[in-house]
Amino acid sequence: MIAQTPSPPYYAVIFTSIRTDKEDDYAQTARLMLELAQQQDGFLGIESARDTLGITVSYWRDLASIQNWKQQTDHLVAQQKGKTDWYKHYKTRIALVERDYGFDLQ
């Protein structure tokens, strides 16, 4: 659930969104995009949560792997559908992870 990422530096794509109430094939497409992302070169992990706001953070080796994923054909179709049907608002932030630390209950 919490992504097992390597030691920094690596990149994070923080995608924050508010959905419309259109369902269509949103859930199916979201599952497909998750599967496709995981197959991309440079993919390191993903974390996702939604209540009113949705936040998905995907982790990548470098900017080139993020750019390749952004231009992947099926993903381009989904991005377009996101704008026309599924999202009221979204924001994408590309960020270089410089440090990380964690805690696991023993």
Place this chain on the structure above:
Amino acid sequence: MIAQTPSPPYYAVIFTSIRTDKEDDYAQTARLMLELAQQQDGFLGIESARDTLGITVSYWRDLASIQNWKQQTDHLVAQQKGKTDWYKHYKTRIALVERDYGFDLQ
């Protein structure tokens, strides 16, 4: 809901967590920490969502403002309680936001 952050560069603190089933004063403390964070110098915004996983992303002007918030006294107490009571696992990632772009439904 989606944070209105200034133009990059700025910093993101990505806090991903899995809760225990202990409630205690978690909700009250979470609200208090949100209020306190917003009063910190350098605070730019915050986004939060939880279903199985919780993701909170707070945005900051620079590393110094993140460090000051990490060391804020009440926040230190809450961090300790997080480890002993509220979280099974968490991971914190400090990331420099280099680019952002968005979409708003007209």
